[in-house]
Amino acid sequence: MHEMSIAEGVLQLIEDAAEREGFRQVKTIWVEIGRLSGVEAEALAFCFDAVTRGSIAEGAAFEIVPVPGLGRCHECGKESELEAVYDACRHCGAVPVEVIGGTEMRVKELEVD
């Protein structure tokens, strides 16, 4: 259940930003979660709700921006969407493909008061 630590990390980034930018309340938060990041989006939203109680982000809408997994084939050089890190190239069937996207976990943007 490392989604709890990830949610605490999100809250820390928000609190650091509040210190920097001087806002008191977060209304919406947009978070990019890659398909291959190892984080379950629904569990993260649930944990975020729990860890933000009593904080400036309490009650904020938690918007997850899903990012598909992306790989580049060593054989044919083409890119494929990946559901898992071990998926074969969709064009020529070669394995493994190099993961080039979809591992990110980023706080993108906040709507604040």
Place this chain on the structure above:
Amino acid sequence: MCTTCGCGHGETRIEGDALHSHDHDHEHEHVHADGTRHVHSHSHDGGDSHDHAHAHDHSHGHAYRPAHSHAPGMAKGRMVQIEQDILAKNDAYARQNREQFARRGIFALNLVSSPGSGKTTLLCKTIEALAGRKPVAVIEGDQQTSQDAERIRATGAPAIQINTGKGCHLDAHMVGHAFGQLPLQDDSLLMIENVGNLVCPASFDLGEAHKVVILSVTEGEDKPIKYPDMFAAAKLMLLNKCDLLPYLSFDVDAAIAFARRVNPNIEVIRTSATSGAGMDDWLAWIEKGAAAARK
């Protein structure tokens, strides 16, 4: 709250003491992704008695969206761009640990596996085999008890126990604190035994040189594709308890093929802590890495 770095680390304990009760001299500062450094002191301990009044309606169709949608006519707030990695803080601590290890010639390994793979036994045998050749110290991670650290200390090696409470993994911040309390010579080997869990520790860099994943042959050979993140993150897979192979239907070649499907570069050594098989290869692998890390 921690007096050195302002962390409020919940249930984490090192050698039975909460992180904040130690007045040790391990330096720590918060480094943000944008490069600013400071010591700050917020805590997250206000949640228990707080009266949580707003209602959550999870019954609509948006799985990822708690229903805090704005009331009609509510003014749109100011937008603040963040664009920061969520694990940036952990990664900054990991970087500090890594720099410290490099300065002191320490070769650090992060041992990861499911519970019951034989990590601690393998570790004890490894320490015994290295006695007189290489100083070893151990950071032990478990949710509860200090039994593993006691087993390690019985071999003569210094060990520090981190109890993560409900936590399912070690993070770089805990390891930095534990490292500061560990009497460790320069040019040592530091073994960090993570919480037994094939999922969560994959995401948290501790500052180690490599992750070493231990898969015992009493588990399923398809674990590498069931838990691919961990095998993708590891440099070496130890296939442990190999002395039991005659009694099992475990397919070694299939297990290695699954691991290589996830991570084509993963190295594999077959070991048995009980019979000693493969231990020479494992020790040679350690010594090669340690020689490269030496000051």
